[in-house]
Amino acid sequence: xxxxxxxxxxxxxxxxxxxxxxxxxxxxxxxxxxxxxxxxxxxxxxxxxxxxxxxxxxxxxxxxxxxxxxxxxxxxxxxxxxxxxxxxxxxxxxxxxxxxxxxxxxxxxxx
Amino acid sequence: xxxxxxxxxxxxxxxxxxxxxxxxxxxxxxxxxxxxxxxxxxxxxxxxxxxxxxxxxxxxxxxxxxxxxxxxxxxxxxxxxxxxxxxxxxxxxxxxxxxxxxxxxxxxxxxxxxxx
Numbered sequence: 001x002x003x004x005x006x007x008x009x010x011x012x013x014x015x016x017x018x019x020x021x022x023x024x025x026x027x028x029x030x031x032x033x034x035x036x037x038x039x040x041x042x043x044x045x046x047x048x049x050x051x052x053x054x055x056x057x058x059x060x061x062x063x064x065x066x067x068x069x070x071x072x073x074x075x076x077x078x079x080x081x082x083x084x085x086x087x088x089x090x091x092x093x094x095x096x097x098x099x100x101x102x103x104x105x106x107x108x109x110x111x
Numbered sequence: 112x113x114x115x116x117x118x119x120x121x122x123x124x125x126x127x128x129x130x131x132x133x134x135x136x137x138x139x140x141x142x143x144x145x146x147x148x149x150x151x152x153x154x155x156x157x158x159x160x161x162x163x164x165x166x167x168x169x170x171x172x173x174x175x176x177x178x179x180x181x182x183x184x185x186x187x188x189x190x191x192x193x194x195x196x197x198x199x200x201x202x203x204x205x206x207x208x209x210x211x212x213x214x215x216x217x218x219x220x221x222x223x224x225x226x227x
Contacts, residue, residue, distance in 0.1 A: 034215050043117070043204045043218035044155065087154070096143035096208055099216050101155045 003027075004088045009106040018075040020105055022088030025069040032093045033064060035073045037084040038104070044087065047073065051093070083109045113139055113209030117219030124195055124226055132190045132222045134205030140185035141207035145216075146178075149202040161188040161205075195226040 005023040012018040024033065032051050036044040048055055048062045050071075055062040061074040075082055087104040091097045114137040124130050134144055142163045147155040159180055160168040167180035177199075179191040192199055205219045 036215070036218075038155075041202075041221070041223070043115075043206075043221045046215045046217060049215045096160075098145055098157055098160050099206070100157055101147075103154050 003090060003100070004102045006086075006088055006102060006105045008103060009108065011108045011110055012075075012078050013110050014080060015077055018078045018082070018107065020073040020075075020086050020088075020107065021070065022073070023070045024088070024090055027068055027090055030092055031090040033062065033068075033071045034089045034091060034099065035060070035062065036087045036089070036101075037082075038087065039084045044101075047086070049093075078107075078109050080109050080111065083107055113207075113211070113217040115141075115205060115207055115217045115219045117205055117222055119222060120220060121223040122225070124224070126196055126226055127194055129191055129193045130195055130224060132192075132203055132205075132224075134188045134190070134207075134219050136186045136207050136209070136217075139207075139209045139211060141188075141209075142185060143207065144182060144188040145206040146180065146188075146190050147204045147206065149204060149221075155204060158190075161190075163188075192224065195224070197226045200224055200226045 032049050034049040035047040038044045048060050050062045063072045085104040085106050087101050116135045118133045144161040146158045149155045158173045161180045161182040163182045169175045182188040202221050204221045206216045208216050
């Protein structure tokens, strides 16, 4: 899916913050940025989504660039359980638009 | 939060037989559900959009006669892999959207299909 671009893999030390980047240079004005993560042999799990402003929830923070062409998922204090493939995608926040996935970033947490 | 239940979690079948996978939205109604397939070490690939009370919409390259989708109620969609072959072995995942709390998409836990 060429709509978003992410690094194939990243590593981070346990208990340190992790910044996962995503480029979505062709995003339209009404597209939300979604992040999901997938642990081995499980379905994806919703992490966070947002439109323009930075968003926070109990799992993570989403920092969206002012021009909306990129975003960063921030895990404030990585744990071993955060090791997963993280997918950045985009979609409207209305209707039932299909969600497509790129290759994602495989995050490895080093103890 | 929204819960999508998928059953079975794994299944092994003989080549040439059919397998049905169920996807249920447990605490919300879903007029639309999505079916994905994922091969090892690869990303999710959207197969089809399941619409309650009408025909599913298949992505390009997905055989609609092989992957039968039925969405008979607002909480249940089924995917039937007909005349399964070893190359159909994959991880199948369903998804739906719950709008009650502005959530994104919720995914089932997946079904591992192995055709022998």
